[in-house]
Amino acid sequence: MKKLVEVDHISVQFGSRRHPFTAVDDVSFDIYQGEIFGLVGESGSGKTTIGRSIIRVNPISAGEIRFDGKRISGRLSDRDDQQVTRDIQMIFQDPMSSLNERAKVGYIVAEGLYAPGNRFTEEERREKVKKAMEEVGLLPEFSSRFPHEFSGGQRQRIGIARALVMDPKFIVADEPISALDVSIRAQVLNLLKNLQQERGLTYLFIAHDLSVVRFICDRIAVIHKGRIVELSESEKLFAHPLHPYTRALLSAIPQPDPVEEKKKQLIVYDPSLHDYTKEKPAWEEIEPGHFALGSAKEIEEYRRIVEA
Numbered sequence: 001m002k003k004l005v006e007v008d009h010i011s012v013q014f015g016s017r018r019h020p021f022t023a024v025d026d027v028s029f030d031i032y033q034g035e036i037f038g039l040v041g042e043s044g045s046g047k048t049t050i051g052r053s054i055i056r057v058n059p060i061s062a063g064e065i066r067f068d069g070k071r072i073s074g075r076l077s078d079r080d081d082q083q084v085t086r087d088i089q090m091i092f093q094d095p096m097s098s099l100n101e102r103a104k105v106g107y108i109v110a111e112g113l114y115a116p117g118n119r120f121t122e123e124e125r126r127e128k129v130k131k132a133m134e135e136v137g138l139l140p141e142f143s144s145r146f147p148h149e150f151s152g153g154q155r156q157r158i159g160i161a162r163a164l165v166m167d168p169k170f171i172v173a174d175e176p177i178s179a180l181d182v183s184i185r186a187q188v189l190n191l192l193k194n195l196q197q198e199r200g201l202t203y204l205f206i207a208h209d210l211s212v213v214r215f216i217c218d219r220i221a222v223i224h225k226g227r228i229v230e231l232s233e234s235e236k237l238f239a240h241p242l243h244p245y246t247r248a249l250l251s252a253i254p255q256p257d258p259v260e261e262k263k264k265q266l267i268v269y270d271p272s273l274h275d276y277t278k279e280k281p282a283w284e285e286i287e288p289g290h291f292a293l294g295s296a297k298e299i300e301e302y303r304r305i306v307e308a
Contacts, residue, residue, distance in 0.1 A: 003069075004170060004202050005031040005054065010063030010073070012049050012226075023049045025226040026063070028283075031170075036196060036203040038217030038234070040210055040249065046226040047206045048093075051172040054204065055090050056081075067170070082117035089163035093175040095155035099147040105158055106143030109133065112166045132161040135198075136191060153184035160191065164199075172204045177212065189216055211253045214238060219289075222246045224269075228283075232290040242292045242302040245269045274298070 012024040024046045031037040039047050052058040054065055056072065065073040072084050089112075092098035099108055109129045113120050120128070130140045136157040147155055156176060163171055173192065177185040193216055195201055207213050213220050214234050221231040222245065230243040241247045248269035255261040274281070274295065281293045286302045294302060 001032040001035075003030045004033040004067065005204070006064075006066040007031075007050070007054070008064045008066065010050075010053065010060045010065060012046070012053055012058055013061040020061075023226055024053070024060075027223070027226070027228055028063075029221055029228065029231060031202060031204060033202055034196075034200055035218040036193075036205050036216055038205045038207065038213035038220040039223060040207055040213055040220055041223035042208055042249075045223045047208075047223055048174055050223075051090065051174050051204055051206050055088050055172055056084065079117070082115070085112075085115060086118070086166050087169045088172070089166055089168040089170075090172040090174060091156075091159050091163055091176045094179050095152050095159055096179070098159055099155060101147055103146075104143065105133075105145055105147065105150075108147070108158060109143070109161045109165050112162065128165050129161075132165040133158075135164060135195065136161045151184075152180050153187060156180060156184075156188055157191070160188075160195075164195065168201070170202045170204070172206070174206045175208070176205075178207070178209075185212075192216065209253075210238075210249050222249065227293065229293045230291065236287070236290050240287075240290070240306050242286060242290075242305060243294070244273055 007027060007029050009026050009028050010024060011022060011026055013020040013022050015021045027050060039050065041047050049058055053060050060073050064071055067084065067088065076084065106129055109132055110125050113125050113128060129143060133140055133142065138154065138157055138161065147158065150158065176192070177188050180188060189212070192203065196203060205213060205217055217234050219231065219233050220237050221228050222243065223229070224245045230237065230246045237246065238250065241250050248267045251265065251267040255264055276295060279295055281295055282299065283291060283293055284299045285291050287306045292302050
């Protein structure tokens with residue numbers, strides 16, 4: 001499979017040089033063309049920071065990000081910057097605050113088409129907006145309305161249409177359903193899945209709910225305090241969760257059966273379980289396509305779990 005996005009040992013720091021805060025610490029992963037790659041972790045783990053680094057909002061302090069084989073981190077020429085902006089789009093977490101309340105929906109969706117390097121006539125823009133809105137299940141006549149006239153699910157569809165209108169190759173979906181009612185979440189997830197199949201899109205799907213990413217993602221990376229601790233195909237991760245943090249996340253998934261929910265034992269992750277004073281943890285492939293972070297002793301234990 002072709003690698004579309006390559007995140008190569010990146011770190012992201014905030015604050016001053018004298019007092020830096022490392023939000024992302026030496027993270028690496030590849031996203032293949034046409035797949036939905038999930039990035040899962042609790043709030044503050046660095047998920048959104050990685051997504052914002054890929055779309056060039058947060059500068060990286062180390063490493064390199066490549067898109068379609070070309071470096072996109074650091075300084076780029078105006079032409080390359082415009083191309084990256086067209087090829088990579090983002091769906092934001094909050095459908096309430098991510099839309100300009102003073103602008104009509106038609107302009108919100110079309111805004112990217114007015115960016116430098118995009119030469120479209122007004123007729124072409126209107127046609128693109130109409131197509132994007134129809135694809136997400138919105139009527140074209142909604143273009144003349146304002147965002148406050150729509151429900152949360154409809155507003156998120158407007159945000160998706162705003163990304164689609166640029167004909168991107170890659171979309172960063174930053175917890176696109178966390179602010180929505182449960183009844184609306186399945187509609188948005190199905191919409192994203194259908195668009196991926198129809199357009200051949202590639203997604204980075206950021207979430208904190210493992211049950212959601214199991215439904216939509218091909219592979220999942222689990223991140224804790226800025227470091228990826230486990231990466232695997234979705235079903236392998238659920239069949240053989242290796243890292244204690246992954247097991248803690250899985251134990252928090254609610255069970256639909258109330259009897260099973262009462263029997264469930266919640267696992268609380270304790271970082272003091274790991275002794276990394278003598279040796280630093282290594283990133284190892286435990287089974288084909290299944291990677292985990294751990295000391296030599298922990299890696300041996302992970303291999304026994306997989307072989308059992």
